[in-house]
Every structure is written in structure tokens, then in C-alpha cells.
Amino acid sequence: MAKTDGIVAPLQADSPEPLWQQAAKAITREITTGKLTSGSRLPPERDLIDRLSISRVTLRRALQSLVSSGVLVSSHGRGWYVATEGHQEFPQTLESFSETAARLGLTPSSEVLRAQEAPATLDEAEELSVAPGSKLFHLERIRKLDGVPVAVDTSYFPAMRELNLSAIDFSAASLFRIMSDAGIELVRADSTIEARGADWTLAKHLGIDVGMPILAMHQLIEDSAGRPLISSIIRYAGDRYRLRTSFSRTVKSGG
Amino acid sequence: MAKTDGIVAPLQADSPEPLWQQAAKAITREITTGKLTSGSRLPPERDLIDRLSISRVTLRRALQSLVSSGVLVSSHGRGWYVATEGHQEFPQTLESFSETAARLGLTPSSEVLRAQEAPATLDEAEELSVAPGSKLFHLERIRKLDGVPVAVDTSYFPAMRELNLSAIDFSAASLFRIMSDAGIELVRADSTIEARGADWTLAKHLGIDVGMPILAMHQLIEDSAGRPLISSIIRYAGDRYRLRTSFSRTVKSGG
DNA sequence: AAGTGGTCTAGACCACCCC
């Protein structure tokens, strides 16, 4: 009975990170390491609170956060289940470039046009809430599918030392992955999406004519505290890409 | 001191609706009726639990739900505030046409191009999971802001009897409102967004040149059981509209 | 120091599922 076959409990109460977040991560870890497979049932809540040494309310807060990230689903009277690929709800999550590539069976690649530090202009500084003139890292890449140019991605963000930017091969790296590895959590992206005509530069990079339709998405990506961390504009050739997402409508007050 | 100047408490424990939802609605009501104005501070949590006769945990669940719908914001140590226009977080759902109009202070209107029943084609039938040849209602409208044509909205959906379609003035009606009034809940919309060039018809309706950039969003709107109910394509003039939303990224394990 | 939101607990009761 001392056999803790499954989720264990190294949660620490003195950490600045709330217990429920630690619990959520502990559960996620069981899934990513394969100890809990897709579609399988979790131990009952009353077991988990013992193993994790937290209260049921706290555990449920962790479980709830995993529901809203689409990792778990609950079934009243039956139990908690790891979300299956098909059943996976992605409320408000945009399919990423590499996810799209995988879905279509195509190989994604990048051509780096620019990867350097530069002092922030007034506009850039205001957008990211940093001091004008402070160091920003600018990254500009052509994104390709099976070698065909599909989009131009232009991003900038504060050149934080812990990112170790000089060591990175941006033709392969994912910006989200880099940030995540540095312990920086990106949780929200305020986005605007519009259609424009291609300007000369963009037309050249994408191999299309000037004036052809371009799908432009601007995102201001924030951490959990709402601090803006990355500004990004990605411009897709209109006839080569399509954004996919699934919106869920909020249940407004019963007017 | 018996003066309950503000939020009162007609919550009923025997209702099928959870207490925290009732509480959330009660608070929303105070805002929509103007008793709590934009930017103003709410009474402290420990007051509210007395007035509403609920526990603090339950109240906080209600408050939290209003945060995620962008109605309230909290400030540690200071209090709860009604979200202001400027502080307004991006909608977690896609901002609707009329919501956008309201945000910009413009008057939305519609010109009806088509509003009639027609038998479903094979493609239409497949998309909505109905029998080919069954009655679909087709609605096509030009959407305007302050009289300026901004988009063409083309939708079709099964001609359900309970919708009472012949009695509706589609130049003013919202499709979502009609469905909601008929007791039909629209909860999810699988969406694709792309940029195209305007064809001749669209150019004519929007008063722009052929080939100008168009932002086209296709939505397949589903009820809570995942049944497709409405297929809709809305095509915006690229230089007159911009979609706004806020994506949340799943918090993956801290690997 | 007082007031306020943020986190957490232990325990209760209910509704649903399956045997």
C-alpha cells in the first residue's frame, strides 16, 4: 500500500507558486511522461487529495484549470479523463503554424531575414511597456510549407539575458518554445486580424504580385500578469493559408 | 442601516441554477441597470457575502466568472472594479459586428439581399448534416456602419418552424438573438479565416474595386451537442474592418 | 494598522453513474 504507482506529491507550500498550479503541473507531467495516457481515467479526487496532500477545493481548482486548457474532461459520477485527440476542445486557441503543417502532412521550415538587437523606438517601447531605447530583439522570418513561402513573421521582444539568444538557430526554433524553456509563460494573445494588399517587400518575399490579398494577424502576447512580452505580426499569402480556430460563446446573463 | 443601497439578495438555493451563477447575474444586473457604473468600486467581498447570503468561496467563483467575461477586474488590496472601456480586455469570444459598432460608437444597419427558403444542395446538406433537398433558409445581408457598407453576410440554416421566420425584419434582427429567443443555444463556432480578392458581385455590394483585399470568415455554428446549426460566411472589406479577439494559450507542463 | 483581495482547508450534502 506504500506503492505510489502514479501521481506523487512533491508540492511545497512555501513556494510563491500557488498549490493549485503546482498540482496542475504535477498532473500534466503524468500525462506528458506517458504515465497517464490519452483517454484514461484519473484516480478519484479523494485519492488525489491524499497523494498531493491538498484539499479537495484546491485540487478541483487545478483540475478546472486543466479543463480550460483542454487537457482533461470530467464526467459526473464516472470520473476525470485525459482528453482524447478527437474530443479535445480548444476553446479560443489558434492552430499554430507547425500544428497546421502536421495536420496537412507538410514540412514546415523558416528562412531568417533578420535576427538582431536594436534600441526600441517610441512606438515599440509603448507597445511593450519598456523604456524607449532599451534593447529589443527583432526576428523576421519567412515561414514555408514544403519549401513554398507562405508567410512573413515579424516579431520583437525585450532582449532578456536569460534567453541566451546568440545560441539559437532561429530557422528551426519556435519562439514559444524558447520562452517556455526560459521559464516564461505566455498565456494570452490580444489579436487583430485583417486583410490587406501585399506591398512590394512582402510580394518579393512571398513570390506573389503587389496588391494580392494578404491575411495579417497582429498579436500582443502577454504573460499571466498581463505584461506584454512579444509583439508579433504574421502576414500570410491569402491564397496559401487559412487561420483555423473554434470560438465558444460566453453564456451572458439571461437577458 | 437597513438601507440596502445597492446589491440585494433574491437568490434561491433550490433553483437548478448554481448559486454562484445567480450571484454573477445579480451583480451584472447592478451594472446594466446603472447602479454600478463603469470604473466604480464594488462593495468589499465580506459585505457582498452578507447581502447575497452566500459564502465567500461561492461569491469569488461568481466574481471570477465575471472577470473572464471582462465585466470586472480585481486589484489586490484595493477592491473589485467594474471594467472600464479603456481597460476592457479583448473579448474572449470573437467580437460580434454589433459589439464592434458599439465600441466604436457607430450605428450598425443591414440591407437584406436575400431572405428565403430553398432546398438544400448536396454541399449544404452535408455541411449541416441534413437531407439533401430539405428546406434551408438563406439569408444574405450587407452590413453597414453609419451607412457605409462594410461586409456581406451570407448564412443558411434549417428552416425550423419554431423560428417563425416570416415575421422577422432581418434588416434589424440578429441571427443569434433569433435563435436564442427560440430556445436554441449556440455555443461553439468552428471558424476559418482567410484573405481573398473581391469578386465582381462583392465589389459591387461593398462599393470597392474587383480584386481588393477581402477578409472572409466562415463559421459553422453548433449547439451544445455539437450539431451544426448555421453555416455562415461573412466577407469584410479589408480596409474597413478588423477582427478582434484574444487567444489563450494552453498552459503546458513546465517541461 | 486596518481594510481588502488571494489562497487554502475540512467537512457537508447533493446528483449522477454503475452494479
Next chain:
DNA sequence: GGGTGGTCTAGACCACTTA
């Protein structure tokens, strides 16, 4: 009936803000 998730409570302690 026994197991499971869903809701709710009363009370505690902590962290931040304001004076």
C-alpha cells in the same frame, strides 16, 4: 448502495494597499 464529480459553507492565514 457505493463510488464519483458538483456545489456550498465557515473559518483561517497571507499579501498587498492605503493611510
